[in-house]
Amino acid sequence: MLNIVLFQPEIPANTGNIARLCAVTGCHLHLVRPLGFNTDDKTLKRAGLDYWHLVDIHYYDSLEEVLAKYQDQPQYFLTSHGHKRYTDVHYSVDSVLVFGRETAGLPDWVHQKYAAQCLRIPMVREARCLNLSNSVAVVAYEALRQQPDFAGLIVE
Secondary structure: OOEEEEEOOOOHHHHHHHHHHHHHHOOEEEEEOOOOOOOOOHHHHHHHHHHHHHOEEEEEOOHHHHHHHOOOOOEEEEOOOOOEEHHHOOOOOOOEEEEOEOOOEOOHHHHHHOHHHEEEOOOOOOOOOOOHHHHHHHHHHHHHHOOOHHHHOOOO
């Protein structure tokens, strides 16, 4: 199933919303430290509601660590610095989707090293970015839509 990677997330409610998305879609959630909150945070727990037992969640100390672990899977980096739209690629069911921090995005070295894999969500020029949890939902559902039968999700 899809791998959602959050690089140093800062806002607990965003991560909680993304955890809930992962729970209902079967996506794996990967969090790269440092986190901008404690995992016991009430806002994080509230946003994830009672879905936490359905979340396959993993923690890493660096982005390089998670990328090395999934080096054989297609890796995409969602960033306003991307030159391709997120709809311009074909995702596999085990793709790795990497999203940056709410305030700073992804590090510059990612933009340089993985330029061909950097994707963007179209928006008006005056806007800086979408909310992180909205961005993850938009891209994850596009990747799932491309799979046969939405990667086996019940579509009713």
